[in-house]
Amino acid sequence: MIIQIPNPFNYHARKDFLPQIQENPEDSELILDFNGVSSLDSAALGMLLMAREQCKGIKGRISLINCNDTVKQILTIAQFHMLFDIS
Amino acid sequence: MSIRLELLPEEYRLGHLFIDSQHEILFQLFRELSEYCSNAEYALDLEIILGSLETYVDSHFRYEEGLMETSSYKDIDAHRELHHVLEKQVVEKIKKFNALSDRDDLVGFAREMQEFLSKWLQDHIAETDRKFCHTLQ
Ligand SMILES: [Fe+2]
Numbered sequence: 001m002i003i004q005i006p007n008p009f010n011y012h013a014r015k016d017f018l019p020q021i022q023e024n025p026e027d028s029e030l031i032l033d034f035n036g037v038s039s040l041d042s043a044a045l046g047m048l049l050m051a052r053e054q055c056k057g058i059k060g061r062i063s064l065i066n067c068n069d070t071v072k073q074i075l076t077i078a079q080f081h082m083l084f085d086i087s
Numbered sequence: 088m089s090i091r092l093e094l095l096p097e098e099y100r101l102g103h104l105f106i107d108s109q110h111e112i113l114f115q116l117f118r119e120l121s122e123y124c125s126n127a128e129y130a131l132d133l134e135i136i137l138g139s140l141e142t143y144v145d146s147h148f149r150y151e152e153g154l155m156e157t158s159s160y161k162d163i164d165a166h167r168e169l170h171h172v173l174e175k176q177v178v179e180k181i182k183k184f185n186a187l188s189d190r191d192d193l194v195g196f197a198r199e200m201q202e203f204l205s206k207w208l209q210d211h212i213a214e215t216d217r218k219f220c221h222t223l224q
Contacts, residue, residue: 041090041091042090042092042093042094042114042115043093043115045112045115046119049112049116049143050131050135052139052142053138053139057138074090077104077108078108079105079109079150082146083142
């Protein structure tokens, strides 16, 4: 399943984002598309961790695609490159 | 580039971009736990919150330890031991959580976890991590 991440990605997105994650079919990969996303805050980073946890329960994998340089830098500061496939 | 420190209290800010940002994320997860305590019905699954915490505590500790290694921090062994103790405590708490049934008091458990974490954030960040960050300046 592919989910388009809203811009900006912040605390307000959680109401829509987290239920979407739960819809990901069992054992399937979840792709989060960051195309058009120029910023994300610490609440969004927390949500990504919870999304990862949600997928772990269903043996899924989670990838973050189309991340621009700013987004990639933020993910690196958070050490998320150790936890997610990022491209 | 930086991550805005929205929840991290002033006295916990150590002036290190990576470490402060990672602590901020721990505070975000702490907020989820608090939300669970105040309104469990609408909050995320406690299991998800606890799992996220366990995962991120591990990533964050490994980052700090890597930095201690490259900067030849003299108290690395003691700091690493503290990390180890904390991680063991988190694992114990999660074990306890897994043994609970739906009829048990989940909010009570979440409150206990909240207390444990808030004490930990205070002792560890404001004191132990501060000592280390001082040596980086
Ligand atoms: Fe720390």
